[in-house]
Amino acid sequence: xxxxxPWAEDLEKALKLEQLSxxxxxFLDQMEKTFLNEKGFDWQSFQGAFQQxxxxxxxxxxxxxxxxxxxxxxxxxxxxxxxxxxxxxxxxFNLARVYFLQQATESSVDEFGMDPKxxxxxxxxxxxxxxxxxxxSVEGARxxxxxxxxxxxxxxxxxxxxxxxxxxxAAYNEHSAKRHIRFLVEDFxxxxxxxxxxxxxxxxxxxxPENAAWLLKKNNLVIVFPEGVKGLGKLYEDxxxxxxxxxxxxxxxxxxxxxPIIPCAVIGxxxxxxxxxxxxxxxxxxxxxxxxxTPTFPWLGPLGLIPLPTxxxxxxxxxxxxxxxxxxxxEDDLLVHKLAEQVRxxxxxxxxxxxxxxxxxxx
Amino acid sequence: MGGSIxxxxxxxxxxxxxxxxxxxxxSKKSSxxxxxxxxLTESHAHEVxxxxxxxxGCQALIHSAFFTLPPHNLEESHELHSIGTMHLLxxxxxxxxRKLILSSTTDVYGAFPDNPNFxxxxxxxxxxxxxxxxxxxxxxxxxFLDFSRKHPRCEKPQTVVTILRAATILGxxxxxxxxxxxxxxxxxxxxxxxxxxxxxxESDLVRAFLQVIFEDHPGVYNIVGNGVLPLSRAISIAGxxxxxxxxxxxxxxxTTGWYLNVAPTxxxxxxxxxxxxIADGQHAWENLNWRPVxxxxxxxxxxxxxxxxxxxxxxxxxxxxASSTSSPRNDRV
Numbered sequence: 001x002x003x004x005x006p007w008a009e010d011l012e013k014a015l016k017l018e019q020l021s022x023x024x025x026x027f028l029d030q031m032e033k034t035f036l037n038e039k040g041f042d043w044q045s046f047q048g049a050f051q052q053x054x055x056x057x058x059x060x061x062x063x064x065x066x067x068x069x070x071x072x073x074x075x076x077x078x079x080x081x082x083x084x085x086x087x088x089x090x091x092x093f094n095l096a097r098v099y100f101l102q103q104a105t106e107s108s109v110d111e112f113g114m115d116p117k118x119x120x121x122x123x124x125x126x127x128x129x130x131x132x133x134x135x136x137s138v139e140g141a142r143x144x145x146x147x148x149x150x151x152x153x154x155x156x157x158x159x160x161x162x163x164x165x166x167x168x169x170a171a172y173n174e175h176s177a178k179r180h181i182r183f184l185v186e187d188f189x190x191x192x193x194x195x196x197x198x199x200x201x202x203x204x205x206x207x208x209p210e211n212a213a214w215l216l217k218k219n220n221l222v223i224v225f226p227e228g229v230k231g232l233g234k235l236y237e238d239x240x241x242x243x244x245x246x247x248x249x250x251x252x253x254x255x256x257x258x259x260p261i262i263p264c265a266v267i268g269x270x271x272x273x274x275x276x277x278x279x280x281x282x283x284x285x286x287x288x289x290x291x292x293x294t295p296t297f298p299w300l301g302p303l304g305l306i307p308l309p310t311x312x313x314x315x316x317x318x319x320x321x322x323x324x325x326x327x328x329x330x331e332d333d334l335l336v337h338k339l340a341e342q343v344r345x346x347x348x349x350x351x352x353x354x355x356x357x358x359x360x361x362x363x
Numbered sequence: 364m365g366g367s368i369x370x371x372x373x374x375x376x377x378x379x380x381x382x383x384x385x386x387x388x389x390s391k392k393s394s395x396x397x398x399x400x401x402x403l404t405e406s407h408a409h410e411v412x413x414x415x416x417x418x419x420g421c422q423a424l425i426h427s428a429f430f431t432l433p434p435h436n437l438e439e440s441h442e443l444h445s446i447g448t449m450h451l452l453x454x455x456x457x458x459x460x461r462k463l464i465l466s467s468t469t470d471v472y473g474a475f476p477d478n479p480n481f482x483x484x485x486x487x488x489x490x491x492x493x494x495x496x497x498x499x500x501x502x503x504x505x506x507f508l509d510f511s512r513k514h515p516r517c518e519k520p521q522t523v524v525t526i527l528r529a530a531t532i533l534g535x536x537x538x539x540x541x542x543x544x545x546x547x548x549x550x551x552x553x554x555x556x557x558x559x560x561x562x563x564x565e566s567d568l569v570r571a572f573l574q575v576i577f578e579d580h581p582g583v584y585n586i587v588g589n590g591v592l593p594l595s596r597a598i599s600i601a602g603x604x605x606x607x608x609x610x611x612x613x614x615x616x617x618t619t620g621w622y623l624n625v626a627p628t629x630x631x632x633x634x635x636x637x638x639x640x641i642a643d644g645q646h647a648w649e650n651l652n653w654r655p656v657x658x659x660x661x662x663x664x665x666x667x668x669x670x671x672x673x674x675x676x677x678x679x680x681x682x683x684x685a686s687s688t689s690s691p692r693n694d695r696v
Contacts, residue, residue, distance in 0.1 A: 109593055112480055113559050190476040190638070193555020193610070200559075210479035 112182070112211075113200035119180075122202060129162070130169045133309050134268060140316040141174035143262055149216045150319070151254055152181065152223045153343055154264040155242055155351060156231030159273040159292055161185055162307065163266045164204070164223055170314045171221070182215050183223040186232065188289050209249055216257045223264075224250045226340070233278055233290045239270040240355060242348050248340035251322070255330040260319040263343060265350035268312035271361050273297070310361050315350055367536065368425065369396065371569045372576070382419050384412075384428075403428055403447030404439070412454035423462035423576055426451055429503075431539040433496040433628055435621075444499035448506050456514065462523045464575055465507045469528045469585060471500055474558070474640035481643035484528075484583040494631035504583075511581065525575045527568075530587040530642060530659075533666035534565030542666065543627040550598045551616075554607040556637040559591040564657035564665060574653045584651060585642035589658040594636065600660065601667050610637070 034049070035042045058068055109115045130136050144150070154167060164183035171181050184207035190196035205211050207228070215222050225231060226245035234243065254261050275292040283291040297304030320343065329335055366389070372381055373395045381396040383389065388398055399415055402408065415421075428447055434440040455463060472482045473490035488504065490497035504526055511524035531541045544550065563586055571586045598605045608616065614633055620626030648654055657665060 108596060109559070109591065111591055113591070113593065115593075187477050193553070196476075197555065197557045205480065206477070208477070208479050210481065210483070214479075214481060 109201070112203075112205050112215075114182075114203040115201045118201040119203060126165050126169055130166060130173070134166065134272075134312040136166055136170060136268075136312040136314055138170045138174045138314050138316075140318075141170065143316045143318055144171055144175050144177075144179070144221070145260070145262075145319070146175075146177040146179075147219070149219045149257070149259050150221045150262055151212075151216070151250055151259050152221065152262045152264050152316075153250060153347065154223060154225060154266055155240070155270075155347055156225035156227040157234050157239070157266075157270040157272075158307065159232060159275065159294075160305075161189075161199075161204075161225075161232070162272065163269040164225070165202075166269070166312065167223055167264060167266065167314060168203070179221055181221045181223055184212060184225070186229050186289075188229070191288070209253065212250075212253055213257065216253065216259055226250055226344075229289045233275060233292055234270065235278070236271075236274040236276060240267075240351050242344055242351070245340045245344045248336040251336045251339045251343070252330040255322050255325045255336075256327055258323055260321050261343060262319050263317035263347045263350065265315045265317070265347055265354060266312065267315070267351065267354045267358065268310040268361065271310045272307035274308075311358070311363050313354055313358070315354060317346060317350055320346070367565060367569050368427075368572050371573060380419065382415070382421070384415070403450055404442040408447070409450040409453040409457075412451060413457050416454055416458035416460060421458060421460050423464065424451070424455055424460050425464045425466065425572065425576070426503075426507075427466035429466075429500065430496075432543070433494070433540060433632075435624070437495050440496060441499050445502045445506075448503040452506055452510050456510070461521065462576070462579070463507060463510065463525070464572065465504065465524075465526045466572075467500060467504055467526050467528045469530045469561075469587065469640065469642040470635070471497055471504065471528065472640055472642065473497065474634040474638040476638050478639050478641075480639060481641055482585075483643045484585060484646055493634055494629060496629070496631075508583075523579045523581045525580055526583045527571060527575065528583065528585050528642065529568050529571075530561045530563045530585075532565055532568055533562045533662045535665060537565050537666070540627040545597070545601050545603065545666070548603060549606045550601075550603045551613055551636075552594060552598070552605050552607045553613055553633065553636045554609045556610075557593045557595050558635070558637060558639055559641055560594055560597050560659070561587050561591050561641045562597075562659040562662040562666075563588045563655060564662035567655040567657055567662075570656075571647070571651065571653050574651050578652070580651055582650075584647040585644050586647055586655075587642050587644040587659075588655045588662050589644075590660060591641055592659055592663065597663055600663055 035046045055065075055068060059065065108117065144152075152167065154163065156163060161183070164185070168181045168183060171179055180203065183204055185199055185204040187206045187208070189199055189204075190206060205215065207224070212222060212224065226249075227234075227243045228246060230243040234241075250261070253259070273292065273294050275294055277293040279291040279293060283289060291298075294304065296306070322339065325335075369381065369383055383396055383398045384401045385398070386400065386402060388400065397419070401411055401415070405411075426448065428451075429444060430440055452463075469482070471488040471490040472478065472486060473488070473493050475489065475492075479486070488501045491501050507524050507526055511522065514522040532539065533542065567588065568586055571584075574580070575584075592600070595605050610633070613636075614630050617626050617628070617630035617633060621629045644655070
């Protein structure tokens with residue numbers, strides 16, 4: 001008699017607990033007999049047996065052996081080529097070294113908070129994204145100046161500023177001068193813990209006219225995304241449609257500091273996070289400009305932040321010089337707007353031309 | 364700080380007369396200057412000041428009568444910072460003092476996520492949004508600027524109003540709430556944030572004060588050392604243990620600590636542990652004929668007393684103002 005009463009007995013029967021434990025007992029006994037030897041549990045033979053059983057089960061479900069082998073091969077290739085343990089170990093080890101073994105008396109960051117050690121540590125990760133994940137091809141790297149200042153103007157997209165990192169690497173890998181491009185980032189990233197500090201350390205600078213002017217004064221190459229947050233959170237249906245170029249602040253800057261502008265088109269970045277819808281009410285409560293909703297985010301949580309492996313192309317155009325304008329012209333709002341529009345059309349043209357040529361977004 | 368400036372002035376022979384105004388007489392007996400006990404918070408303070416100014420024939424005035432620790436009693440702080448400055452300026456106008464120098468801090472800009480990396484003197488001082496302590500400092504600045512507008516330079520005698528905004532002052536003899544913060548064995552940080560910090564050495568600041576006393580430099584100047592340091596780095600150089608705490612927890616801890624008189628600052632100052640507040644010293648370097656001897660990092664090393672050679676180096680480059688003794692809590696020169 002069950003101490004809880006007759007109904008508990010009924011429940012037990014209904015759940016067939018007794019039967020279940022009776023069924024499981026021989027299975028566990030069998031497992032012990034086969035895999036438990038004097039050295040302990042034999043994982044290797046267990047794995048082999050499990051694999052055999054799994055294959056057998058798949059065949060029973062009607063999956064052919066050929067498909068299974070293909071699947072296995074694909075997984076192996078994925079593991080070897082993309083998730084090489086060495087690569088992850090390297091990155092993790094470097095990051096750990098940077099954060100835990102800092103020499104106390106050595107000066108580390110530059111005036112904008114970039115730590116060269118952190119840059120070196122995360123470079124393998126971004127090189128992996130550049131070479132294997134997005135397979136970036138670069139055109140017109142010769143248009144980048146080998147020295148002296150310059151403003152790179154580009155289209156912007158992709159939820160997080162991956163495009164800035166890829167343009168940085170494109171200049172680092174493809175140009176002989178191996179220049180370190182500084183990029184200006186929308187200030188909302190600095191509201192977040194970890195993200196803001198990380199972007200500072202890898203060389204990001206908050207986007208504002210004062211910072212841009214300071215960087216150009218020190219003869220840096222600077223990436224500017226005049227589309228700003230509007231571009232970053234572009235809807236999928238608006239992809240490759242360049243948004244309004246702010247109030248043309250970059251033109252004013254270029255005229256005042258006599259800096260050439262290098263137009264740049266990034267193809268492929270606009271599909272890595274297909275934004276279907278933006279929620280502004282939710283975002284406001286979180287202190288961010290928008291909350292994107294993609295097929296994977298926020299449904300899969302942090303996993304939804306993994307970008308899609310599209311094929312990228314970065315094209316640098318011929319430098320545009322505003323040297324014929326005087327500093328006084330920077331006050332002329334109409335002229336500034338017209339020049340900004342010209343640059344926008346130039347980049348739109350480059351984007352359209354490249355999109356016509358490509359066959360698929362994946363290859 | 365006032366004590367250091369006083370001693371530096373005394374060493375620069377040939378200067379006619381120095382008087383010091385303070386709540387209490389100076390802790391060390393020294394000759395060469397006269398001392399008056401004045402309480403700026405009294406209602407008739409401006410009459411007392413005017414009498415002293417007229418009697419001594421004052422030419423220049425350095426105003427640094429501010430709490431170095433944010434006070435618990437906000438009314439008292441307001442009385443001293445805002446109303447005290449008002450009394451001082453009334454008396455200065457009546458006694459037609461030619462030169463007014465205000466010692467301020469770069470904290471008045473406030474630490475915000477939308478600050479540019481380098482704040483110039485033109486940038487609006489937004490620290491009032493953070494804490495009433497900074498609000499009163501900004502109010503003192505505003506009164507000085509108003510004073511210079513009311514008494515323009517073309518008037519006779521010309522008035523020169525200078526405001527020096529110093530970054531976090533470090534050095535072997537300084538004591539303020541930021542040195543208290545760095546002196547604890549475990550230094551709290553906000554989890555996920557590691558802002559850049561900037562320091563200036565006390566002897567550099569004293570030299571800047573001497574510069575504006577002996578030469579005319581009207582306007583606002585940021586007095587900062589070269590270079591910046593992340594907070595985590597500064598803590599490791601000081602030989603302390605950084606303790607990252609989630610923001611909400613740290614805020615409640617700081618609030619409790621503040622009421623229990625353990626924490627050095629009220630929780631309003633937590634923004635300085637999260638965001639940038641770095642000033643651009645270019646204007647002072649170009650116009651003051653002054654350069655910092657110590658970088659931010661060297662100032663920190665000097666503060667921690669780790670390196671002897673650092674003080675030797677300072678003595679070599681600047682033999683007059685290498686040594687100064689401890690400064691009392693409230694100084695009025």
